[in-house]
Amino acid sequence: QVQLVESGGGLVQPGGSLRLSCAVSGFTFSSYHMSWVRQAPGKGLEWVSGINSGGGSQSYVDSVKGRFTISRDNAKNTLYLQMNSLKPEDTAVYYCSASSFSFTWKYGSNRKTDYYSWGQGTQVTVSS
Secondary structure: OOEEEEEOOEEEOOOOOEEEEEEEEOOOHHHOEEEEEEEOOOOOEEEEEEEOOOOOOEEEOHHHOOOEEEEEEOOOOEEEEEEOOOOHHHOEEEEEEEEOOHHHHHOOOOOHHHOOEEOOOEEEEEOO
């Protein structure tokens, strides 16, 4: 059974930090490229960051560059997103997703059909 379980979300003040985790089971984690995709209230999906299957290359949407860091531990089947200097516009449900398509981690995709599987999401709220 394929499972992606996100955790680490919560309420944080502007300028604060959070670390999201995504625990994966049911498929060979190290064979898949991974991404974080978010959905703000009333808006569509927005790809945030991606990392290749080996973990050696990462990519980010311009709005989070320099603030967010994606990483993975293939031995622990876990994906991470370190989020620093958070802004109110970062408020969203954050999903981790797996894909065999390299363009998803490198350039991003907002189409669910480009991904093999998704988690249930974790809420991040940035507010004072």
